[in-house]
Amino acid sequence: MNELIPLMVIIPIIAALLISAFSKFNTISKILAFVVAICLPVIAIASNYGLHYFGGYEPILDNVTGITYHPAIVYSFTFLQQIFIAATGLLAFLVIFIYLAKYRKVSGPYLFLLFMGTASVTAMLLTDDIFHLFVFFEILALAQVGIVAASSIDYSYEMALKYMILGSIGSPIMLLGIGFLLALTGSVNITDIVYAVHNGLVDSKSPVFLISLGLIFFGWLYASGLPPFHTIKSGIYSKAEPHGAALLQSFTVISMISIVLIMFRIYSSLQIFEVLIVFFSILAMILGVSLALTQTDFRRMIGFLAVGELGFIGLGIGLGTQFSITAGLFQALNEIIITALLFIGFGAIVNATNEVDTRKLGGLLFYHPKVALMLLIGGLAMAGVPPLSGFQSKLMLVQASLNCGYPEISILAIMVSIATFVVFVKTYYSIFLKPKPKDLDVENKQVPKTMIFAMAILLIIVVLFGVYPDVVTNGISNFVGGIL
Amino acid sequence: MKLYDQIFNVVKQFKKLFSPGPVTNADVSGSITAEIFIIVSLVLSTILLRHVNVLLAALVALIVAIVLISNIPLIPKFKLEQEDSLEKMIFYAIVTLSIIIVFLYWGGNLV
Amino acid sequence: MAQTQLAVLFTSTALIIIGLYSAIFIDNIIKKIIGISFIEEGVNLFIVAIGYKSGGIVPILMPGMDASWFSSNSAYPLPFGLVLTSIVIGASTLAVMLAFVMVLYKRYGTLSTKVMLADTSKKEEYDE
Numbered sequence: 001m002n003e004l005i006p007l008m009v010i011i012p013i014i015a016a017l018l019i020s021a022f023s024k025f026n027t028i029s030k031i032l033a034f035v036v037a038i039c040l041p042v043i044a045i046a047s048n049y050g051l052h053y054f055g056g057y058e059p060i061l062d063n064v065t066g067i068t069y070h071p072a073i074v075y076s077f078t079f080l081q082q083i084f085i086a087a088t089g090l091l092a093f094l095v096i097f098i099y100l101a102k103y104r105k106v107s108g109p110y111l112f113l114l115f116m117g118t119a120s121v122t123a124m125l126l127t128d129d130i131f132h133l134f135v136f137f138e139i140l141a142l143a144q145v146g147i148v149a150a151s152s153i154d155y156s157y158e159m160a161l162k163y164m165i166l167g168s169i170g171s172p173i174m175l176l177g178i179g180f181l182l183a184l185t186g187s188v189n190i191t192d193i194v195y196a197v198h199n200g201l202v203d204s205k206s207p208v209f210l211i212s213l214g215l216i217f218f219g220w221l222y223a224s225g226l227p228p229f230h231t232i233k234s235g236i237y238s239k240a241e242p243h244g245a246a247l248l249q250s251f252t253v254i255s256m257i258s259i260v261l262i263m264f265r266i267y268s269s270l271q272i273f274e275v276l277i278v279f280f281s282i283l284a285m286i287l288g289v290s291l292a293l294t295q296t297d298f299r300r301m302i303g304f305l306a307v308g309e310l311g312f313i314g315l316g317i318g319l320g321t322q323f324s325i326t327a328g329l330f331q332a333l334n335e336i337i338i339t340a341l342l343f344i345g346f347g348a349i350v351n352a353t354n355e356v357d358t359r360k361l362g363g364l365l366f367y368h369p370k371v372a373l374m375l376l377i378g379g380l381a382m383a384g385v386p387p388l389s390g391f392q393s394k395l396m397l398v399q400a401s402l403n404c405g406y407p408e409i410s411i412l413a414i415m416v417s418i419a420t421f422v423v424f425v426k427t428y429y430s431i432f433l434k435p436k437p438k439d440l441d442v443e444n445k446q447v448p449k450t451m452i453f454a455m456a457i458l459l460i461i462v463v464l465f466g467v468y469p470d471v472v473t474n475g476i477s478n479f480v481g482g483i484l
Numbered sequence: 485m486k487l488y489d490q491i492f493n494v495v496k497q498f499k500k501l502f503s504p505g506p507v508t509n510a511d512v513s514g515s516i517t518a519e520i521f522i523i524v525s526l527v528l529s530t531i532l533l534r535h536v537n538v539l540l541a542a543l544v545a546l547i548v549a550i551v552l553i554s555n556i557p558l559i560p561k562f563k564l565e566q567e568d569s570l571e572k573m574i575f576y577a578i579v580t581l582s583i584i585i586v587f588l589y590w591g592g593n594l595v
Numbered sequence: 596m597a598q599t600q601l602a603v604l605f606t607s608t609a610l611i612i613i614g615l616y617s618a619i620f621i622d623n624i625i626k627k628i629i630g631i632s633f634i635e636e637g638v639n640l641f642i643v644a645i646g647y648k649s650g651g652i653v654p655i656l657m658p659g660m661d662a663s664w665f666s667s668n669s670a671y672p673l674p675f676g677l678v679l680t681s682i683v684i685g686a687s688t689l690a691v692m693l694a695f696v697m698v699l700y701k702r703y704g705t706l707s708t709k710v711m712l713a714d715t716s717k718k719e720e721y722d723e
Contacts, residue, residue: 131677138684142691149695155715157702161695162570162712166577168631168688169618172638173581175681176611179642182674210592214584221580228576231566272592276584286525291566293518294559296511359508408531415528419521426514434510570712574618581615 004047005077009123016115023108033111037096040089051076070189074128079475081125091250092118094454095243101450110150117143121254131188141167147244148236156239163236174219180212194265213267224256226284234303242347246340249306257332274318281314289419297356298427306339324400326477331393338382341458345375348447363436372432374455381462383421389465494557523552603644610637624708635685639678646674
């Protein structure tokens with residue numbers, strides 16, 4: 001069923017438009033949102049692998065030069081796309097479910113933003129066309145801004161405007177890089193560009209090619225929130241509603257890996273590309289975790305942790321071997337699930353107490369034991385404790401860096417894991433274990449059952465990937481072997 | 485004695501970091517952990533330079549270690565540079581952009 | 596007429612550099628946003644300049660044209676298509692940014708970036 005491939009993008013977009021248009025009819029839009037949200041992961045799982053040529057324009061073989069050209073946008077759907085689209089779709093379903101259960105009157109525009117963001121990241125994963133990727137990257141940025149601005153948290157507008165202003169520096173710079181590539185190769189199709197680069201049609205030592213790498217790399221830094229964008233990225237997580245933040249971080253991770261895989265295919269012949277990625281990943285790990293240690297707002301703290309964990313993904317891809325890239329992508333998948341679990345869990349605490357300052361919280365273990373237990377397991381998974389999924393991917397990363405002859409990176413990765421654990425324990429202690437402050441009001445406030453349900457589902461996946469990592473890593477490894 | 489005083493002053497300076505509001509044990513210990521973590525990890529990552537030149541790596545690691553340790557507390561300075569104001573965010577973004585471009589244009593083929 | 600292309604490239608570089616300058620140094624938020632949109636326009640201009648061909652014809656195949664003559668004489672049409680999309684995106688981003696500025700101007704009564712978009716964590720009053 002290859003026809004399902006474009007539908008993965010089209011269905012959420014149509015749902016977004018319909019819900020936004022019929023937002024006056026509350027029940028209809030609720031039902032529609034629920035049904036489409038269920039469909040999102042199901043389509044990805046039901047679809048067959050393959051290519052989809054938009055408009056039916058198949059590749060053209062030039063008889064004179066013997067080169068194949070792709071005249072139209074191509075979507076390619078393999079195991080990697082399937083697993084990531086299914087993960088995002090599942091997360092989007094859980095987030096929409098939490099949202100629908102929380103409010104009696106739902107907001108059409110907000111659901112529009114959630115669906116539009118999901119559609120954008122799906123398209124970014126599927127596409128084989130670098131300009132198509134840029135367009136959906138911009139749509140994604142607008143959707144993210146909308147999700148942040150729609151929250152009722154103080155100063156969310158300021159944060160959203162800051163993100164937009166930085167975005168309107170980052171995205172045109174990336175477009176400029178795409179323009180350089182277009183000038184060099186005359187195409188925006190990535191397969192064509194890769195063919196031109198690897199067969200000597202483009203001089204890979206020319207300054208134009210190098211600068212196009214720099215410009216696209218800068219756009220990637222903005223998309224993934226690595227330094228210098230780590231402050232704004234953690235800021236927008238902390239200013240969005242908790243379930244929105246859970247979805248926002250998955251958008252970030254997926255836009256990060258989809259852009260970096262494209263960059264890897266084009267620029268992997270350049271040594272400096274890997275140096276750049278490793279440098280910024282190490283910087284992200286150090287800055288993210290050390291800043292997370294000093295935060296008092298626990299949403300901001302999780303935001304910085306999420307940014308720090310992104311460094312592991314970058315590290316895996318920067319090392320550049322098949323094993324390390326597999327480890328990096330597996331870490332990306334784990335991070336989507338675990339960070340979402342933490343955001344939803346800490347969001348439940350915000351919901352129950354209306355308080356985000358760790359200094360004013362305490363003693364909640366007695367009131368919310370279920371949330372406390374699930375958060376504990378999530379935190380252990382993020383820090384990399386066996387037999388949870390974070391352990392498997394981090395172990396793979398440490399092994400990969402040892403195999404490549406960089407024991408320093410292994411030590412650094414282990415240290416960052418330990419510091420992550422310290423951050424988590426510190427926060428966990430001040431929220432759940434320390435004596436309850438007198439003025440904290442926790443009576444008569446229940447955690448919504450939908451949030452518990454969502455956390456339980458995510459937890460099952462975390463344990464499943466921890467015990468049977470081969471389910472995912474074999475497929476990812478095959479994919480990575482294909483692009484190397 | 486001098487180093488002890490310096491570390492004691494570090495704890496005092498953390499008070500300003502968490503203002504407004506009280507400072508708890510967990511926050512101070514977290515900040516001290518962050519302090520040690522930053523020093524160790526930055527020195528450790530300079531060792532990566534040994535793949536370029538061993539002598540250079542030793543020299544840079546020594547210099548970085550001395551500069552960082554003599555400048556504690558680092559976390560208030562780090563945090564001040566990475567606050568939420570748009571001015572600083574844009575400044576660092578554009579500085580990074582120019583560094584990347586300059587580095588790639590003149591050094592891209594050397595690595 | 597390679598000079599035309601060169602002039603356009605210079606203009607686009609100038610626009611991008613003016614935009615980056617204004618992003619750092621201008622305090623008024625509206626002026627800053629105008630400056631930043633210069634970056635976007637500069638990039639669009641650059642991509643248009645890629646497709647330029649001196650003495651080229653409009654890339655529309657009219658009936659009666661020889662296909663090989665057409666392909667060697669027409670301008671490259673792909674950049675124009677890309678720029679069209681990029682302009683639309685730029686316009687919508689600009690509109691959303693200005694809408695935010697309107698809301699924030701009502702809240703703060705000033706257009707200064709230093710006041711409006713300062714570090715928010717220090718602004719919150721801690722009630723003891």
